Amino acid sequence: KLAAALAARTIVLINLFLLRYDIELLGQLNRQNPTHSADFKPIQAINPSDLSVNEPVPQSHILVVEDESDIQQLISYNLVKAGYRVSFADTGEEALAFLEQQSCNCILLDLMLPGAGGLEICRSIKDKPHLSAIPIIMLTAKGEEHDIILGLEAGADDYITKPFSPKILLARIHS
Ligand code: CA
Numbered sequence: 716k717l718a719a720a721l722a723a724r725t726i727v728l729i730n731l732f733l734l735r736y737d738i739e740l741l742g743q744l745n746r747q748n749p750t751h752s753a754d755f756k757p758i759q760a761i762n763p764s765d766l767s768v769n770e771p772v773p774q775s776h777i778l779v780v781e782d783e784s785d786i787q788q789l790i791s792y793n794l795v796k797a798g799y800r801v802s803f804a805d806t807g808e809e810a811l812a813f814l815e816q817q818s819c820n821c822i823l824l825d826l827m828l829p830g831a832g833g834l835e836i837c838r839s840i841k842d843k844p845h846l847s848a849i850p851i852i853m854l855t856a857k858g859e860e861h862d863i864i865l866g867l868e869a870g871a872d873d874y875i876t877k878p879f880s881p882k883i884l885l886a887r888i889h890s
Contacts, residue, residue: 774798774799774800775798775799775800775820775821776799776800776801776802776817776818776819776820777794777799777800777801777802777819777820777821777822777823777888778802778803778804778810778813778814778819778821778822778823779791779794779801779802779803779804779822779823780803780804780805780806780807780809780810780822780823780824780825780828780833780836781803781805781823781825781828781854782805782806782825782827782828782829783825786825786854786877787803789881790823790884791803793881793884793885794884794885794888797885799888802817802819805829806828806829806830806831807824807828807830807831807832807833807835807836807839808830808831810822810824810836810840811836811839811840814840814846814849819849820849820850821849821850821851821852821888822840822849822850822851822852823852823854823875823888824836824837824851824852824853824854824871825853825854826853826854826855826856826859826862826866827856833853833854833866834865834866834869837851837853837866837869837870837871838869838870840870841869841870847870850872850873851870851871851872851873852871852872852873852874852875852887852888853866853867853871853873853874853875854874854875854877854879855874855875855876855877856876856877857876857877857878858876859876863876873887873890875887
């Protein structure tokens with residue numbers, strides 16, 4: 716029992732010694748570099764490009780122009796989960812009307828739409844000075860290289876081929 720008590724006391728003493736040594740080291744560090752503990756930078760505006768895919772700009776508003784409800788739901792689910800505000804238009808005409816009423820940060824535009832097609836709508840948006848700065852991501856069918864080229868020529872900023880993974884969708888929107 717005595718041996719155990721002595722051993723325990725020794726451990727306590729060693730710990731106390733180490734603790735004191737740590738405190739002294741910290742003190743020395745502070746003396747050598749007095750600014751290090753107060754090295755805070757003033758708060759700066761958050762640059763959206765510094766945020767990761769999982770941290771979108773709070774409540775960025777995305778307009779999704781897509782007539783297929785399955786794809787609408789898939790996109791909506793993933794964007795809302797990632798913190799975006801999402802609005803839908805079933806047709807290009809609806810999208811143009813929407814954009815005259817509300818602002819948005821990005822447009823996901825399906826190429827194949829009833830009525831005016833995605834290319835025509837893309838050109839219409841990019842022709843309007845008050846809308847042309849909004850980035851447009853075209854949704855195109857996989858392997859349709861021709862469609863991709865036409866979309867980019869019509870002024871689209873990027874494209875996603877269907878079917879797409881949610882991660883790709885978020886990465887493209889984010890960039
Ligand atoms: Ca479609």
